Amino acid sequence: MTVTNAETWLYKINPSLKLFVLMVLCIVALFIDDLNYMINVTMGVLLIFLCFTGHSIKRIILLSIPFSFIFISTSLAMIFFGKGETLWFEWGLISITEESFMRGLLVGFRALLFAALGLTFSLTTRPVNLFYSLMQQVKLKPKYAYSFMAALRLIPIMMQEFQTIRNAMKVRGFERGTGVKSIYFKIKAYSIPLLSGSIRRAHRIAVAMEAKRFTDTRDRTYYYDFGFSKYDQGFILYFIILLLAGFFLSIQFPLVSI
Amino acid sequence: MKKGLKLSDVLVTIVIAVAFGIIYILWGSIYYFAKPLGLHVDQLIYGMWFIAGPVAFLILRKPGVALLAEIAAASGEFFLGSPWGLTVLLYGVVQGLFAELVFMVFRYKKFNMSVAVLAAIASCLGSVLMDFAYGEIGALSTWNLSLFMIARFIGSVFFAGLTAYYLVKVLETTGVTNLVRPVSSKDYAELDQK
Structure with missing residues (x-):
């Protein structure tokens, strides 16, 4: 933000x-x-x-x-x-x-x-400052800190995907339904693609990070230093x-x- | 096999958790609407706040995932500016820990509906314990307290137990779970020459 x-x-x-x-x-x-x-x-x-x-x-x-x-x-x-x-x-x-x-x-x-x-x-x-500081002062493992920072970066993409699904549903006329059955359908139609997409993306990011030699050692160099x-x-x-x-x-x- | 979570496991868990963190924030506004109805109607939907742990565990099927997911979801909610502030972090840790204990008791080998429901009940128990310290609910009159407990209990079983289980079951059909789960002996058997 x-x-x-x-x-x-x-x-x-x-x-x-x-x-x-x-x-x-x-x-x-x-x-x-x-x-x-x-x-x-x-x-x-x-x-x-x-x-x-x-x-x-x-x-x-x-x-x-x-x-x-x-x-x-x-x-x-x-x-x-x-x-x-x-x-x-x-x-x-x-x-x-x-x-x-x-x-x-x-x-x-x-x-x-x-x-x-x-x-x-x-x-x-x-958040970025917090996770850098946690790595430096509290010795949080880099894999947790960087995962958090990556996940926070993914929030806007998730929002965008949510909007895409919503538009697609509108075009197909699924938005109008009411009742318990339609709510159940909507929850499924939104959550499953969003979740599976996010999991796939997260997995790809992890593979890419490891391919670029991301390691979990603590004696790494940092872009931001905190004291x-x-x-x-x-x-x-x-x-x-x-x-x-x-x-x-x-x-x-x-x-x-x- | 090396022990502990790999980068990929951690990243996938945290991304799932942050997604639920957004839902947790939105859930807060539904909670406000239910709260003025009185008589603890709001407690029926409280169980949604336990869902990240069971879902993440059922997807990844690895030790430590449930705890990490619940903490990450709580931190996500916290960073996005939850009006409950630091409370969510404290509650998140306790709820995650209780769910994790259930999976641990089953040695991380059971992934069925009953274990998900048990984890939900455990998280519910954790949150009630926190409420005794934070909300002083022990001082509520007896009929009111029992209503409170029953409502939260039903909500937890429905949201964090059943919903979590079915969500993952549907997710399995997309094939995405095969990407992140550890290989089982069944997978090796399929590779064997017939």
Whole structure:
């Protein structure tokens, strides 16, 4: 995807390190069960997502729409159907209790946190850079890294093939059918040629790569070189401060009392 | 025979997986439409997110393929900007691992429908375990939780088990699977002079 945007300091962080830090943060977030703490941490991550990805505010807002959807739907299920003692409201199957309400918000904020972390990463990292960095810093085997990069390159071709099949079906008048039988037919008519074509192409690419002496040795030369810089330290420091400050703030100035 | 996956196996697996990654992204929007219906209707279609592992394994029939495929499909989904963000990566690893374990138990020698269904159920189990940590579903009231589990279970068996199996079966008729599968003793027998 080619989108124009300013390159902020988030782009200069080593991609492997960025992925690792965000992964650790996600796993930490799985174990945060305190709502105040969770809100503080989420705010800190949203700040990075909103201000430092270098994308226009319009695009950021557009990307946030599915977010809010997930936030609402994840928390609502828990708020309506969760267990709890202190009853606030009951109507048919729905029973809202204080405990379920708080837990619903917690789950919603956790979903929000995960989404913000993920989008911050994918907005500020080019896949090619990530795989080069993974080969250099994490010692990922080149065959996996190059396969990924090749596969990502094949996505536009798959889209094009999809369009071709669709046009062909339109010309032959298969698009108009309705009902279960026609859906079944359509799924088959699209998926089988797309899959078999992709497999054949992937196999051909692999044969070509091996014919050109692609080897799986790690002491190869790289077109892009990645190392560590002061931005990496700043990035780690930001999250350490966020986790500590968020914890103290949640004790000193709780937003909601539980 | 050298052990491990060759470049060709890895590339084919990842390309299949990335193709499913695109479907996973599109599936997300269907999931939104089902979610407001309430009562966990959305869980019926959840099983689609487990399909990459079984399909890739049934096509290539090699160890490690199911795990790799599910991770690759999740990363593809992640790179294309899934609104669930890093969640999909964590879930992908766990789901792939559980499916892989089933194939491993059968020593990578069974490719029938029941093993595909078993792998689907295992992936379902993995995702439920993750949900206990991430979505705190243990705190749902009992009737709601059972509905949730049953819906997801049915969906997994249908999508990741049966659909995956039939998809590969139809794919076999195109002959493309012969390109990527390891040779079996039957293939050698056919070469023998009669």
